[in-house]
Amino acid sequence: MEPVLEKWQQEVSVVTIGTLKIGGQKTLPYLFTEGPIPNKPVIAFEVWDIAPADWPEELQKNYQDVFSHTIAWAEKCVRQYKAGMLCLRLQGAHPDFGNKSAEEEAELVAELLKRMNLPLIILGCGDDEKDNLVIPACCEAAKDKRCLVGSAVQDNYKTIAAAVSADGHNIIAESPIDVNIAKQLNILISDLGLALEKIVINPTIGALGYGLEYAYSIMERARLAALSGDKPLASPFICFVGQEAWRAKEAKADAAAGIMWEVLTAAPLIQAGADILVMRHPKAIEKVNQYIDNLFRR
Amino acid sequence: MFIIGELINGMYPNIDKAIKAKDKSVIQSCALQQVKAGADALDINCGPASRQPVADMQWLVQTVQEVTDKPLSLDSSKPQVIEAGLGVIKNKVIINSTTADPQKLQILVPLAKQHQAKLIGITISNKGIPQNKDQRLELAANIVAACLEQAFPTEDLYLDPIVMPVNVAQAQMRDIIESIREFKIISEPAPQTIVGLSNVSQGTSVRSLINRTFLTMALAFGLEAAILDPLDRELMDAAITAELILNKQIYCDSYLDAYRKR
Numbered sequence: 001m002e003p004v005l006e007k008w009q010q011e012v013s014v015v016t017i018g019t020l021k022i023g024g025q026k027t028l029p030y031l032f033t034e035g036p037i038p039n040k041p042v043i044a045f046e047v048w049d050i051a052p053a054d055w056p057e058e059l060q061k062n063y064q065d066v067f068s069h070t071i072a073w074a075e076k077c078v079r080q081y082k083a084g085m086l087c088l089r090l091q092g093a094h095p096d097f098g099n100k101s102a103e104e105e106a107e108l109v110a111e112l113l114k115r116m117n118l119p120l121i122i123l124g125c126g127d128d129e130k131d132n133l134v135i136p137a138c139c140e141a142a143k144d145k146r147c148l149v150g151s152a153v154q155d156n157y158k159t160i161a162a163a164v165s166a167d168g169h170n171i172i173a174e175s176p177i178d179v180n181i182a183k184q185l186n187i188l189i190s191d192l193g194l195a196l197e198k199i200v201i202n203p204t205i206g207a208l209g210y211g212l213e214y215a216y217s218i219m220e221r222a223r224l225a226a227l228s229g230d231k232p233l234a235s236p237f238i239c240f241v242g243q244e245a246w247r248a249k250e251a252k253a254d255a256a257a258g259i260m261w262e263v264l265t266a267a268p269l270i271q272a273g274a275d276i277l278v279m280r281h282p283k284a285i286e287k288v289n290q291y292i293d294n295l296f297r298r
Numbered sequence: 299m300f301i302i303g304e305l306i307n308g309m310y311p312n313i314d315k316a317i318k319a320k321d322k323s324v325i326q327s328c329a330l331q332q333v334k335a336g337a338d339a340l341d342i343n344c345g346p347a348s349r350q351p352v353a354d355m356q357w358l359v360q361t362v363q364e365v366t367d368k369p370l371s372l373d374s375s376k377p378q379v380i381e382a383g384l385g386v387i388k389n390k391v392i393i394n395s396t397t398a399d400p401q402k403l404q405i406l407v408p409l410a411k412q413h414q415a416k417l418i419g420i421t422i423s424n425k426g427i428p429q430n431k432d433q434r435l436e437l438a439a440n441i442v443a444a445c446l447e448q449a450f451p452t453e454d455l456y457l458d459p460i461v462m463p464v465n466v467a468q469a470q471m472r473d474i475i476e477s478i479r480e481f482k483i484i485s486e487p488a489p490q491t492i493v494g495l496s497n498v499s500q501g502t503s504v505r506s507l508i509n510r511t512f513l514t515m516a517l518a519f520g521l522e523a524a525i526l527d528p529l530d531r532e533l534m535d536a537a538i539t540a541e542l543i544l545n546k547q548i549y550c551d552s553y554l555d556a557y558r559k560r
Contacts, residue, residue, distance in 0.1 A: 184550035225548045232556045
């Protein structure tokens with residue numbers, strides 16, 4: 001019997017972060033016989049600019065020695081854990097968690113990029129007012145390094161999009177598990193002059209047992225639309241796996257469970273089409289990287 | 299929906315004048331305006347009054363190809379005019395059109411196959427325009443049979459049920475719309491369906507409203523393509539919205555802009 005193959009009209013945009021390309025699929029996840037899947041999903045190690053207060057013991061012990069020094073933390077990820085991508089979360093800029101200045105954070109970004117030559121994601125602290133100061137400063141400090149910067153949300157995207165656009169970066173567009181808002185936000189951002197090929201969608205996810213299926217279905221719907229020709233939805237996905245998985249009470253309960261929770265949150269999201277996974281535990285990352293390699297071993 | 303812009307047609311005085319004067323700029327700006335407004339392809343028709351349709355068709359095709367690589371729909375009832383257009387075509391091409399007459403099918407189906415063209419088949423024959431759904435279906439089946447015989451892919455065939463003006467053939471409107479759904483079950487893979495939209499409002503005083511109402515109804519019955527005036531913004535908005543209602547596009551507040559960004 002001949003296999004029934006779909007002829008899709010459009011491919012997912014290729015987004016270039018540093019020298020790394022993501023996206024570009026012209027089929028649903030891992031239907032290799034149907035269409036090209038030119039780029040593997042990538043995992044970014046999360047690195048903070050302050051010691052994370054609420055990370056469980058099992059996570060903390062991997063990074064405790066470098067918590068007080070962001071550059072050392074990043075170097076450990078790269079040297080010891082072989083990270084191919086970093087996600088710098090500027091939590092310390094938050095008024096309630098250190099209130100670091102935009103200048104301090106910009107210096108940190110510049111220093112990190114000087115020391116390390118790998119693709120970088122830069123995240124604000126989540127306080128809109130502060131992020132609108134910090135992110136433009138960091139974008140400028142990383143000018144032309146083609147970082148991935150976030151997050152733009154429907155109520156706060158203009159300042160971030162303008163800074164990202166001016167300094168040649170890519171943007172994370174975040175929507176609350178809502179495909180209609182994901183599409184709308186991409187249009188609003190592209191109306192400001194940032195090309196659709198510079199947008200990565202953060203669909204917002206839930207961990208295993210905490211809404212994972214819902215996130216999966218939203219990603220699937222967006223990807224089906226993208227492949228069918230819906231250009232404003234044809235962006236790669238970034239999923240904040242570590243952040244969600246380690247919030248689960250099961251993950252906090254015992255060490256082995258936490259690692260597996262992170263792995264088992266990541267794997268279905270890869271099957272839903274995730275292009276970047278931001279993760280925390282080195283062992284979980286190692287396992288998911290093996291999973292990705294197996295998917296591509298044909 | 300696949301939209302073929304209808305405005306490069308010698309029956310419009312500005313186009314007729316430009317063809318006679320060999321004024322490329324009028325034709326080219328008409329082509330670009332339609333593409334900008336959302337046309338996926340452009341119809342090319344040198345008009346009923348052309349004295350040298352072969353030369354005019356070739357000039358129009360060459361003129362339009364200078365400014366766009368969108369597919370061109372070569373529109374003539376004379377096979378030799380279509381053949382002349384095919385002789386100079388570089389873009390993708392649609393043959394517009396064959397009827398259900400065996401003589402025409404024998405020439406145009408092989409020609410479409412040879413040029414890897416899409417083919418529009420209108421459900422009329424030398425006996426005239428069909429008067430009901432069954433006659434339309436019979437003619438459509440004849441066209442599909444001719445394509446199958448000559449191994450022309452049915453998914454590249456666009457069947458046109460022939461839209462009559464509502465003020466002439468009001469009683470036929472329901473049959474015309476229902477034919478669209480029935481055409482789809484003639485073969486597997488199914489043929490596509492198309493209408494020449496503007497005819498429905500010919501001679502009426504509210505053309506745009508009638509056009510867009512008919513189009514949305516036809517889309518609900520599975521219509522895939524239409525030859526229409528893409529510069530009619532309300533018509534285009536109605537078509538985009540109909541596709542939204544049919545779940546062919548994901549809703550967002552700016553869905554009209556989103557469609558136009560494709």
